[in-house]
Amino acid sequence: MVARVIPVEPFDLVVFGATGDLALRKIMPALCCRFADGQMPPDARVIGAARGTLGADAFREEVARALDEAFSGADAPSPGCRRAFLQLLDYVTLDARGDEGWPALRDALRGDVVRAFYFSVAPGLFGALAERLERWQLITPETRIVAEKPFGHDLASARELNAMLARHFDETQIYRIDHYLGKETVQNLMAVRFANILFEPLWNARFVDHVQITVAETMGIGGRAEYYRQTGAMRDMVQNHLMQLLCLIAMEPPHRFEPDAMRDEKLKVIRALDPVAPGDVVRGQYDAGDGAPSFAEELGDPGTMTESYVALRTGISNWRWKGTPFYLRTGKRLRRRVSEIAVTFRDPPHSIFGEDARWRENVLVIRLQPDEGMDLRVMIKEPGPGGMRLKDVALDMSFAEALGGDLRIPDAYERLIMDVIRGNQTLFMRSDEVEAAWAWTDPVIEGFEATDTPPAPYAPGSDGPAGAGDLLRRDGRQWREIG
Ligand code: NAP
Numbered sequence: 001m002v003a004r005v006i007p008v009e010p011f012d013l014v015v016f017g018a019t020g021d022l023a024l025r026k027i028m029p030a031l032c033c034r035f036a037d038g039q040m041p042p043d044a045r046v047i048g049a050a051r052g053t054l055g056a057d058a059f060r061e062e063v064a065r066a067l068d069e070a071f072s073g074a075d076a077p078s079p080g081c082r083r084a085f086l087q088l089l090d091y092v093t094l095d096a097r098g099d100e101g102w103p104a105l106r107d108a109l110r111g112d113v114v115r116a117f118y119f120s121v122a123p124g125l126f127g128a129l130a131e132r133l134e135r136w137q138l139i140t141p142e143t144r145i146v147a148e149k150p151f152g153h154d155l156a157s158a159r160e161l162n163a164m165l166a167r168h169f170d171e172t173q174i175y176r177i178d179h180y181l182g183k184e185t186v187q188n189l190m191a192v193r194f195a196n197i198l199f200e201p202l203w204n205a206r207f208v209d210h211v212q213i214t215v216a217e218t219m220g221i222g223g224r225a226e227y228y229r230q231t232g233a234m235r236d237m238v239q240n241h242l243m244q245l246l247c248l249i250a251m252e253p254p255h256r257f258e259p260d261a262m263r264d265e266k267l268k269v270i271r272a273l274d275p276v277a278p279g280d281v282v283r284g285q286y287d288a289g290d291g292a293p294s295f296a297e298e299l300g301d302p303g304t305m306t307e308s309y310v311a312l313r314t315g316i317s318n319w320r321w322k323g324t325p326f327y328l329r330t331g332k333r334l335r336r337r338v339s340e341i342a343v344t345f346r347d348p349p350h351s352i353f354g355e356d357a358r359w360r361e362n363v364l365v366i367r368l369q370p371d372e373g374m375d376l377r378v379m380i381k382e383p384g385p386g387g388m389r390l391k392d393v394a395l396d397m398s399f400a401e402a403l404g405g406d407l408r409i410p411d412a413y414e415r416l417i418m419d420v421i422r423g424n425q426t427l428f429m430r431s432d433e434v435e436a437a438w439a440w441t442d443p444v445i446e447g448f449e450a451t452d453t454p455p456a457p458y459a460p461g462s463d464g465p466a467g468a469g470d471l472l473r474r475d476g477r478q479w480r481e482i483g
Contacts, residue, residue: 092105115142143169147176219332229306267436312328329468
């Protein structure tokens with residue numbers, strides 16, 4: 001199957017922080033793929049900006065190396081295509097906090113095309129960038145900015161950041177990125193819910209027993225100790241990625257698949273979220289093991305109270321969901337790299353097959369990674385004579401298989417960057433949404449800070465701290481296995 005490609009308008013994209021990890025590992029490969037698929041017009045331009053005195057050729061070489069690292073499979077852009085993409089790149093040396101380099105950037109930009117500024121730098125630099133963009137008169141009506149996470153570290157700082165950006169840009173120009181929203185499966189979740197009649201009548205507390213959202217990673221914090229010391233799993237993952245997944249599962253159908261209609265409905269979910277009681281959250285830290293250091297050793301702080309794992313139980317106080325618990329968990333150095341949402345349905349009201357029929361609930365599992373797809377567990381009759389014995393099986397749909405083995409599933413950044421150019425904010429977070437998410441997260445983190453009890457240790461390669469199981473056990477349920 002061949003994916004349909006609609007080319008975008010000509011554009012100038014300036015990537016601030018172009019020599020950093022995110023730009024080289026994600027943004028440049030994503031752009032190269034869109035170029036290879038014919039979505040980027042040949043006169044699009046990508047201008048890298050950072051303090052390093054590189055020059056355009058050295059920058060292209062750096063990006064070429066990054067592309068070599070990023071691409072391995074047969075579906076990677078061809079060498080010729082990569083060379084052509086590199087020709088679209090330029091580089092300007094500038095300091096977000098200084099004044100040198102800005103006239104050169106102004107000279108490099110065209111006046112009559114879409115102009116996007118990607119802030120792929122520490123959030124502490126967003127203010128300096130916004131102010132200089134205005135001072136050097138680089139903001140046109142066709143200008144957009146992309147703000148990377150973390151968008152604040154609590155409600156007060158997110159408000160400050162929003163207010164600062166609002167001094168320079170209209171809300172319609174601000175694209176707060178959460179790359180989870182660009183994942184194919186996440187968008188498919190909306191298609192499954194809102195393009196099929198099948199699930200919607202069952203999609204409420206009457207029929208859904210509970211929902212589990214899991215984002216498990218096998219990696220530790222690696223070289224990101226400085227960042228992680230000030231964040232932890234609650235800020236780094238729950239406030240944004242898991243929250244967005246929860247919103248898409250729980251929201252009412254918007255009247256159209258349009259930015260504000262979608263974001264209004266997501267906002268209502270966040271505002272209806274129940275506060276997390278202190279007994280409904282479990283924190284953890286991975287131990288040393290398998291030749292790797294512990295979380296505390298990686299942070300260089302033996303007494304750290306920061307969590308590398310968090311699991312919690314919440315609910316949504318509205319007509320649709322009152323009575324259905326939502327269990328969220330995320331952590332590093334766990335058994336497998338898995339992101340999934342599992343919607344478990346209630347038992348049928350009566351078993352015509354007798355009390356001792358082996359019964360398993362219907363579960364709809366939406367897999368974000370690995371092997372993006374869905375499976376629906378249903379009961380069938382075990383084959384053969386000997387009475388009516390039941391068995392649960394998976395109606396499994398791998399997207400790659402269903403859509404033809406040769407279809408490449410694009411990286412989230414590909415979709416999102418093209419949406420920025422197209423001016424489509426549907427998959428980006430609005431200011432009030434981010435603030436509402438922090439308003440719900442802040443008391444949980446304040447609870448962490450108020451206690452002397454350190455996060456519970458867990459073995460690397462495990463499913464997390466034992467206490468996390470109690471969150472569900474006491475409700476008569478259990479976590480799905482990570483794996
Ligand atoms: P990074 O590797 O530290 O890169 C930072 C970039 O910013 C470099 O190009 C650096 O180049 C440039 N820079 C630093 N100070 C500057 C200044 N004063 N003026 C102009 N440029 C400056 O950081 P990163 O990992 O790419 O992360 C960038 C942003 O994305 C951060 O907000 C991060 O939280 C977010 N993010 C990253 C990831 C990821 O996977 N890496 C994922 C999600 C979000 P010079 O030093 O040469 O100036």
